[in-house]
Amino acid sequence: MSFKTGTCLVLLLSLCSPVMSLAWVKGIYVTQPTMESSKNVRYLVENAKAFHINTFVVDFYRKSSRYQKNIAMVKANGIRYVARIVMFPDGALDSQIKSETYLERRYQQIREAISLGADVIQLDYIRYRPTQRPSRQNAENIYKIVQQVETLLQGTGVLLEMDIFGVAAHKEALAIGQNAVLFAKSLHAICPMVYPSHYEPFRYHATRPYETVYSSLVALRQQLAHRPDVKVHAYIELYNYRYPLSRQNKINYILAELRAVRDAQADGWYAWSANNKYSLLFAILRAQNTPSQ
Template identity: 25%
Template sequence: MDVLFALFLLMQSLMQSDQDTAGSTQIGMIRSMLADSLRPDGAAGENAQGGGQAGQPEDGRGQTADPQPDAPKIKGIYVTAYSAGGARMRELLDLVDRTELNAMVIDIKDDRGYITYKTDNPELAKYESSQSYIKDIGKLMETLREHDVYPIARIVVFKDSVLAKKRPDLSFLNPDGSIWQNRNKDHFVNPYMKEVWEYNVAVAEEAARLGFKEIQFDYVRFPEGFETRADKLKYAKTEESRVDVVAGFVEYARERLRPLGVRVSVDIFGYAASVPAAEGIGQDFVKISSHVDVICPMVYPSHYSTGWFGQKDPDKAPYATVKGAMEDTHKKLAELGDAKPIIRPWIQDFTAKWLGAGHYIPYGVKEVEAQIRALADTGVDEFLLWNAGNKYTADVDYTLVDKAVREKDAEEAVSGA
């Protein structure tokens, strides 16, 4: 794997240099070498283990083809490992069965860093991070298939207290040698470390072989406010910028997962589409988007502060806030042209009481539907609902996104006639 990683880093350096003909040729050769080296035996035909076809051939425009071309327009919900492995799963399956929802984003590596089911994979077992929150992962996958649920594996990458405590050398250390933690007492691992990349991609590869059709990476970033403490902490690093390191991980992960025929998606702060680059945490909206099949901006109105999109209290203006966020997203991705990924935002299905009296409103049917309308009115026809406790609002009309998009297409067709 050291050789593969060296090839990958060489490709990165070539891409950052002037794109002359010789450089482009070298990049093409290295991409081919990486793909051939990572392709498992017998992967030339259809991949029976992964979620779809083996590999991702280019389409007629030279762009990477969708590895899940038969996937529906996704309308999904977040599901914790506790819910997926417990009694609440019956309620969530019933919700999907009786509504237009069709997907679940399930924790496979959670916010603390635990792999949420028992694995005998020696590459993963050595980190001693496997738990039994999902007692029978095979049965879960079978149940999802029976209910025609599009399965997405959520993998929290660089926020990982489990790995940081077990391997402080892969984390950030205070001057006294203790492991740094944020004010929520979360630990992060170092995106500069090759071993961290490989560990998380190994988790993703196993999820793909289990039958997940999409791998969704979350916390693909440095800790918030990292730029204010970067010079004080002790950690390994190279001359690469934080932005390039984070984008590099995403590109590397996609190359590794390519033979398994799964989509790759990344969660990203919604505001990253509205600023040149979030250099402190290493998130550049366009750079990350150029290496994924699906980009998932988190556009929860509660997460925008006073003044965003002309709103004194964005949480109290769900339609205007989400509409503004989507308009910025479209502008940001315009430079990618036909290579831009599917836009599938996370929207809010929770009440943000922590904002304090006068700065939030209770979220219910009206507020969730307002966000869906905002998506539809800006040409976005997929979404994911977030509620940390997996208690979703009843009686929401999820078809609003389809209706509005169809109506808008019809209006444009008439006006263009």
């Protein structure tokens, strides 16, 4: 298998390449510390190429030489770089929503990610705190920020996507201010976090990963019926953190989620592991006769 390392030349060339809009996304989440470890990145890239994973969603908080070098390695191996920008780590306060100083720091992160060759900007934690008074204005306020980022990306060719809570896949979430129909006006893709462990009643959904993921994605597609051009990239989880699972049950859990994404006619998936442990996912993909979708 051909494996390419990153260089400054590769990075410059990648910045000139057209942004990839993939027909089917297969991605994994990568933290910034993981991306700054060349050993870890080589391991992930080698397995990504072996199992047809085409996208890395990578945290970006600050530029570093190691991050820059390893992002170049990722792109040199034909893997799409999605820069994950955490907008409001604890959920937004009104004061943060209205603070030009606060928002400018996030916009500067986005500019730096673009300079590193980001193919896509993914906005996460772009919502109010759950304790916010429910109001349709909340989503309007969040959408103004989305529009600011959309303007920032104009002329760059970089795509914009946004993460939403699983509950917002079913209907507008008035307290946190997430409205998929409204946001779709400015997005290339919406990424619902359809983790069964996050749906109440917890025990019920823990034993029904397929039904939980499938129903959420179908509901989101129904919300977006007037915008078939907007992609749906589902975030799935590799274990249920509320209820320990045996190895075989984890395998069944993941397979159920992957099948639900396909059956619901989403446009792909991002696998979430907070500590970037993907050996079980790779084993599942290895065991399949054809590249997983």
